[in-house]
Amino acid sequence: MSELDHGTYPEDRILSLKEKLICRDLQILTLQSILGEPHHYSYPSVFVYGHTATGKTYVTETLLKTLKFPHVIVNCVECFSSKMLFEQILNQLQGHSLSLKNEYTSCLQSNTFNDFVLLYKQVVHKQNLHNQTVYIVLDKAERLREMDSNLLPGFLRFQELADENATVIFLSEIVWEKFRPGTGCFEPLILHFPDYNKADLQKILSQDHPPEFSADFYATYINILLGVFYPVCRDLKELRHLAALNFPKFCEPVQRGDAKEEDTRRLWRNIEPHLKKAMETVYLREISSSQWERLQQEDKEGEHLKGLSIHAHVELPFYSKFLLIAAYLSSYNPARTDKRFFSKYHGKIKKTSFLKKHEKTSNLLLGPKPFPLDRLLAIFYSIVDCRVTPTANIFSQITSLVALQLLTHVGHDDQLNGPKYKCTTNLEFITAIASEEKANSIDNRTEKRDFTASGL
């Protein structure tokens, strides 16, 4: 950092910056040179992009805070309408917070961009900010694309529109090319935050060591952790989470007195299988972190805590099962084969030619196809062996299957005009259901037919 020219910034602020922000020297330098000094006019809009957890928000925020620039940081996910976005910016500029006293309303109402620009000018003058640059940071800026179409171009040339010394900083995970509106717009300055490499991660993660242990000890731990997880995950947040979760286990032998802090090999042997297990469960959120902690405390080496995916089984009423099987069959089988599979006297189809066609593309690979309600019911009646009366309950079961997202309703035409559905379950699920029915000693013939029909 010695080569950085920090211009006229006070020395102590630069120092604290250095302390807080590591491994992002180049980016900080660029940003600083763009920002310039408070009274300088800065570039109207800056676009910062990079992967998750590459420090975009943190760097920008810390920089603006430490250098004491007037700024506003707004999360675009939270402000889902342009009105909310405007009001949030104005509120923050005024230091206004929502509370019971103001009945949770913002002090200034602005519905359009025009209102916003006018009000912004007022507020800036009132707050006496017009002689320095005001920074508006829009986090998760990719959401702007889905909002009103004038928002993005408007904010890009906000300096010009407001005729004020303001700079808008966009933070996003997506490249600028995906933002550019069709009608053209002001091009912002683009700044990329690259991913951290392994050494960077090691450095950053080692920083937050718990007070009761030495930094070196924690660094050793991080080294081991990265050895296991770096191939699958480079997300700093996730790694930090995993580090925090597994650390108690790591320092267990030290606390018990079995090993010393320097005894790296032994510690490694102790923690390695544990981390591998964590990769299968916690990392995938199969079990929650609190459950994981409890598991550690109980210290049982078993699979008594099952993850979310284990519970894939769904108990369904009898006819729902058959409706679902019928839906699957009609989604994955071409309609021309129905006669062959489901009618009793279908005539002979030459096996070879049929198979050849079938071989070309497996229907399973093509994904589910929409089918009309009539076809579903016809197949349903043919695979249920006993006679079924078409009661209202059967139809309501189709609707509840849609509500459970096992089927989806395709198209938006009304229900009267022959609704179409798609089956969204996979083969595994259907096989489980079908074999369950078989176990319940329903006629085997049906099942056999199912499997041939589903191309097995």
Place this chain on the structure above:
Amino acid sequence: MATSSVSRGCFVFKPKDSKKRKIPVAADFFNKGDAISESDRLRFSTYESLWQQMKEETESFQDNLNEKIFDSLLSFIKNSHIHLNSKVNDWSYRMRCSEIPTAAVVLGVNVPDHEMTFQRFSDLVKQSLTPHVVCLHGKECTTVKQVLQKVLMHLLGGIVNDEEAEEEDMHHSTPLSQRRIHCSMASLSGWYKAITQTSGSGSPSKKRKSCAVEKEQAPPIVIIFKDLETFLPEVLQNFITICSNYIQQLPLVLVFGIATSPITIHRMLPHAVSSLLCIELFQSLSCRDHLTTVIDKLVLTTKFPFKLSGKVLQVLIVIFLYHDFSVRNFVKGFQLSLLEHFYSQPLSLLCCSLDEASGRIRNLAHGDCERIRQVPSFMRYVDCQDSEKQIELLTNDQYLKDDVQKLLKDLHIYHENYFPVLKCLHVFTSSLPKYPLGKQIRELYITCLERNIWETEEYSSAFQLLGMMANDELVCLLQKCIDVLKSSKQQKPLIDIRQKFEEFLLKFQKLDDIAPEMHDKEGDENNKTSPEKSLQKKTDLYELQKTLMEMKKSRRSKKLSRFEALRMEVLEFMDKLVRQYLLPPETQPLHEVVYFSGASTIRKHLNATPRTALQTALSKPYNYLQNEALRSEGGTITNTAPDICIVYKLHLECGRLINLYDWLQGMRASLARPAFIAHWAEKSQPLCCGSGVTCRPDQAFVTVVSASEGQDPDKPGKGQVDQVLHARFIRAVSELEFLGFIKPTKQKTDHVARLTWGGF
């Protein structure tokens, strides 16, 4: 009536006489055409009180069933923000505090029941943990804004109203209008800060109101997503992302109600979002187990006098197992049968506890006595009596009343013995391989209700299997039976049965002690008398046969070991019990009083078939209209039937596309001739079936038209149709379109497409 107005117009006159309009109460509908009588009212009130008892019973045991999952959920919510409350700056906590604690509650596919479960749950949370509970429905929340609005409205709205009620002078404020609230998480966070601060500083009214709740510094905010599957994934993702930004200030807890499987969470939320959650899984009771409990508490009990016949129970269970898995619907069905029983069966007056019944019997009118005499089961009973008694029963009301009282008491005793014996039998049969008499007690119960169970094949095969049971299994079964009998009411025959079982048990235990020596002895005997040796020497064929026969006989009649003998004894005893106590209820006199047997009514109400009803209405209008003019035989239809019926009948004979003009001609022809369609259908049948490729309905129409032309001279010239008829036709056709039988098509001009197939 006159008005003072000079202009013409419509005027509303309110009825001047302020006679109180009689508001019909439900009891007034409890008669069948006749004037309402005292007994009708009594029946209704009996129904109401009985249902009330049943409802309370259901609610109490449902609470018990859910207790476990609720307890664990409550403790989860309580512990989820314990760090935030205690303000411990724990390192490990600080490292992972950004996760939102989330409970994923898997409730099964019986969605109708969830409402009740969540209602109960949110009440519990409100009572014990926090007043801030919000329930969200997927249908109401299609955007993030709506979700936030709902949350804010629930949380803020409630508080504002409370304050208004309690401290009017302090807060002049009107309730927060929906529009003005800045609908964001920031408002919520502001509100929460205010709430916790005021409670901390302690305004007296607040403290008094909710001191129990506010004991913990910061009550969590619980947001319940009742049906996770119906939420739009994007909405959920955005909402969770927003929540995670505020988790430091707001102790949020999310509860997901999942109907299918927890994998749904992964399917709906990408890793970036699910990593913001700390999900813990809770599994609720399976709905089948729930049903078993319901049946055990409501059906297999003598607590309530009302009983279901086998068929009705079957209908209810089939709806449950085949259609919806919903316990709530099962209980509703049970209630409907109860209502239907009291409504349709006049003798249900006596369907109450024994003490009450005796009073009611005393007050029976003569008409009621006559009604009792006409009940089939009572008539059978009378037939079995000697002639003197028969005369007394049929003529003397007082004698009859005494006898009825006795019979009802017998019926009650019959039930009291019935259920324990049934449970014992179930203990025996439920452990058999392949469950010949059903795995669940409900299946066994239905079989027992419908016929003499000991005559069924399954029963004998079950007893064959029981005959092969090992010692320890049998002992275990006996022990279970004794437990069952102990838990039931202690009275004469049951105590005897229990003692008998205990005796058996004792014998088995003794058997264990002496078994080893016995075994040796048997072995000796076997060696001594082994006939195989005699086989060794050469004999002729006859001799051989004889020896073999003897061997077989000896093997069969070979003295059973003591264990086998004892086992046989137990089974015989069991069989005797079944034959004695598990008689079907039809054999009991006056069973009609307590058994409801209207299975078809229940089926019609609960498992409706709209399609069939529609077809019946269209093809047999007499069925619903009950007009003699419409009565027709076979598949015919008269020309007096409603237009839509005629049009429907005609359209049945067409192929996929129907020519409108020919259809109109067909209708005209049919109106001209009564009951023509029968012939016509016969004639055109061969045209329409067959391969189904070329169906020529047009020809059929034409022939009919020409035939009718000859007969009807008044008719206007060919091709010209009366305008009224035309209009009637158009209306009928559009009605058919509305009902979904046809739809307009662009394939051919002046044609409509048929949406149904078949037709005869």
